[in-house]
Amino acid sequence: MRWAEGFIAVDWGTTNRRAYRLDSSGRCVDEFEDHLGVLSVPAGGFPAAVADIRERLGDYPLLLAGMIGSNRGWKEAPYVACPAGIDGIAGKLVWTGEREAIVPGVSYVGDGRADVMRGEEVQLLGAAAAGLIDPTSFVCHPGTHNKWATLRDGRITEFRTVMTGELFNLLKEHSILSDLLQGDVQPNEAFKQGALQAIDEAALSADLFGVRAGVLLGQMSKEDAASYASGLLIGADVRIGLSIPTSAQIAVIGRPELTRLYAAAIGQAGRETIELDGENCFLAGINGIAKRI
């Protein structure tokens, strides 16, 4: 590794960013998280935003992953096509200066469809590199845009995105269901019922309206509505993900408050999961990439 003094890793998404200071052994010794996602940085504002990160964590080299490499970010980093492993990704870093590199996303074209990811690849490949999951695995990565990914021999070979998180937010913020979806979402009985309904019958855009009708006609309590609707959306997601044939145990990687919902819904489909904190996987992946610089 060229960066003997350590480096700063940033998981820089659309609406949030998390920055970590890693020492020469790859251990995280300082960090912060804020809402200065890519969309909140004005055109031409990335050098200043990066200087601010160094102000807070020290004057170290920077390795940046996520939407920072999109056409809305600092500099576009072209996608690496599947199959994509850590070597392939580390070989396609895009440098914006001598001490700042951007990690490319991963693309998939095949089976009559196209798909893209930016940021999740670091976590998925990191989990495999660190031995947290088998090099040949099936992974679910919940978030605004959930990813179902197949890994073979430590490389991402295929994946599919489901925009579950975004749909839930749209319905919560702007739809006729809005007032019913303000409650807390828990993996409770209502959630599991919703998940089971969506796994059994693919009728999401009807079942969602059924939440409103159910409350109006006294068939569902208003308190259950948010968890049930979340169950419907995540259940529909699980139905799609499990249509990818695999016998592997399913690793659910991400923020714990989301992985437990997906684990509960996948359980309703009769499949076993392990849950992994996405932060640990990110650090493993970004260290693996940095080692190859």
Added chain:
Amino acid sequence: MRWAEGFIAVDWGTTNRRAYRLDSSGRCVDEFEDHLGVLSVPAGGFPAAVADIRERLGDYPLLLAGMIGSNRGWKEAPYVACPAGIDGIAGKLVWTGEREAIVPGVSYVGDGRADVMRGEEVQLLGAAAAGLIDPTSFVCHPGTHNKWATLRDGRITEFRTVMTGELFNLLKEHSILSDLLQGDVQPNEAFKQGALQAIDEAALSADLFGVRAGVLLGQMSKEDAASYASGLLIGADVRIGLSIPTSAQIAVIGRPELTRLYAAAIGQAGRETIELDGENCFLAGINGIAKRI
């Protein structure tokens, strides 16, 4: 009919209203449409809004249908449960004065689910009463919330709502797909491909993200995106509707710009349709109700 001088019929929805002056023979002799839907009338403002309608169309009795009878409207008109025919609905009008009546909506509870409609029932029952469709029919009524309804002997026996129009609008206004969905939607090849994809595989929340990925990776032209995405949503809707077993020809009732999209998508599923203008059906239905006053 008590109202020998004729009456004013209003199809009063959430965001729009259409008002018709009908003469003693039930013929429409004057009309207007505006955006003063139920949500734009302030609390306590309905007497003034109704006076305004009479100002424009004359001092006649009023028969009001749609969301005007909801808890956001003038006065709540409790749902009439399925099976619901014109007699049942006319017998449950809610009077707000001696010369103003509100038409109740219809509810369905069964098969492990609940559903409601307000306004569409006038069109569906009107189409049957006027002989525009058979008294035993299968009807699709596109709109913000599409309805699939079974009629037997001139009564609505079962229906299911799919929130397709609202989902398309949410995605167009607020989602990551927003800039791709601004284009014109036509029942063209892209639309038909989207519909076929959604009819073949139930993976709506994944396929929608695929529109973005397809454009990013050059697999889909940006010009095709809006029609393809509309095809996906309406195709998913058709898949749900056609899961209700029926051998009947499908009558698609509503605004012509929507009925032609649904007719195209239903055609992709190999089923025949007839298209009917919802306005004619509304007038037939509201005349049928008025006759029973």
